[in-house]
Amino acid sequence: MKFSKELKVALLGIVAVAALYVGFLFLKGTNVFSSTRTFYVNYESVQGLAVSSPVVVNGFRVGLVKEMNLQAEKGNKILVALDIEKDIDIGDSTVAMLVSQDLLGGKSIELYMGRNTKRFKGGEYLIPFTRESITEVFTKRAMPVLETVDSTLIRLNSFLDKDAKRSIQAILLNAEATSEALRTIAMANQGNINQITSNLAGLTASLRQTEAKFSRLATNLNTLSDTLDVAAMNSAIRGLDSTVAQAQLTMRRLNENNGSLGKLMSDDSLYRNLNASSESLDALLKDLKANPKRYVHFSLLQIGGGTKVDKASNVKEADKVKNAGTVEKAGTVQEKK
Template identity: 35%
Template sequence: MLKLSNETKVGILTVVGITLLVLGFNLLKGKSLFKRTKTIYAVYTQVNGLQPSNAVQVNGLVVGNVANLDVMDKNAGRILVTLTITKKIEIPRNSVARISSDLLGSKTVQLDLGNSGEYLQSGDTVYAAVDGSMTDALKEQLNPLVKKLQGTLMNIDSVLLNVNGLLDSTAKGHLHQAIGNLEVVTRNFTHTSASLNTLLDHNGAVAGTMNNLQDVTANLKNSNEKISAILDNAEKATGSLANGSIDTTLAALQATAASLNATIAKLNTTDGTAGMLLNDKQVYNNLQYSLSNLNKLLEDLRINPKRYVHFSLFGKKDKIRPIPSDSVKAQ
């Protein structure tokens, strides 16, 4: 069996370690040693914090990564960015590599594919563009507002200077007096609001009124069925009156009233028997006299019945007795 010296073992371990270190470093940088990749370049004047291993995307899909960033002149006016494409995609020659950032500030290179029929090969250069950062966008939006605000503040300053010049000592005194009156009004308003709070309190008058109103509405709600029944009965009654022969009945009542008026008119005159009985005094006297004679006849019949009915087995006649009075009046 072949024996290895310690120096050989150390050498082999060193080579394996260096190999693993290179592989690990490349993997951390996003490079793959076992995949076929395509390398393209882009030249920028600024990269907005782009770093190696940042993603390269096409329509949101990660197709590669940033391999390296190199300075092309002493002033760093031109920066060469190396892009490694790991996906098998064709990139048109008129495509644009655009540096963009999300809300968290992460930088990516977005490949906006063009419509050319020619495609980039490994080692070719793609057009470069840089999106403005969110800070730049905010600055662009805020700059007009800042300018307007500055102009407004200058106008306010001018107005205050003019007002200060117009207000002499007398006007300032009046202004202080007006402010004092405003303080009194504010105090009165505070008292008024306190009074309103007292009225609107749980035990206040308004609360009691609302409670009473609630009780009334509750009673109305509880009596809703009764009210509905009353309204139904009223509707039925009015319907019956509307559907019935009310016009004919009213006409008959009017005719009866007319006949009654005519009868009463005749009774008030001496035309006819009833009228003469009611209005002729002589008829009343004769009737009274007849009644008096009839009373006498009935009294005589009671006292002397045998004068009018004679019945005797022996033929003896009773004496005729006079009636107690000839002036008996009708009772």
């Protein structure tokens, strides 16, 4: 069976138109080969929502926005037509939530099924709900703050008159001059700063060496403590405790005034006796200086006898001379009496 050229061209044109239509629907997001049902939702505002925006359930795409129409007779509400797959259980408790798809403002519709008591077949109206995005919440919170900041800046500008502005400019100029002076001083003392840095580095190195020495000292102390005889130390401590106890007993006995040392420490009679003896000795020395004849006697006979004794030629003569001197001295004493 042969086809004419005109018929082939007609068939080719029909196929091209069908492919173009299918491609157009595909670009819009419509799945031509799947069966869907259409539902409707009324929103007060659909900012960011567009035709072919996705309809999702728990993050899974189950349909798309088919059409949107403005209803002037219903207070400018927007009627949105949704194409949803037939397998999705849509009922009287299904909520169509208008949510933000991304931070750029794109919108999508998320279905919340709920507990449906009646299943819709298509063409029914779903329950609308709009969930605010993070951007909208931030905008609502930030707008009052921005208004407050704006009013504060206006008041600040009104407060800062020409004199105040000149003063602020002078302060800024002085700060700039001060920073320049500090930079100049820093550049002039760069060598000193480098020297200080070097000294600090040397000090840090010395501290590290000292730390190493302390570590070795601690190790040596630990070794010494390990090598000490604990039993000997305990015995020495017990002996020291006994010595301290005996010393305490001795001091207590001294304080009780029972022994000689205790009486010597507490009784002042020895001090008084010593003081009296010192006074008597002082009086004796004074009297000895004033009246030396009372205590020292010289005899011319004894001196002469001694001379005679020294001049004696032998021992017998010396004895005779000595005896004669003694007799003479005795007679002199008797005469004095």
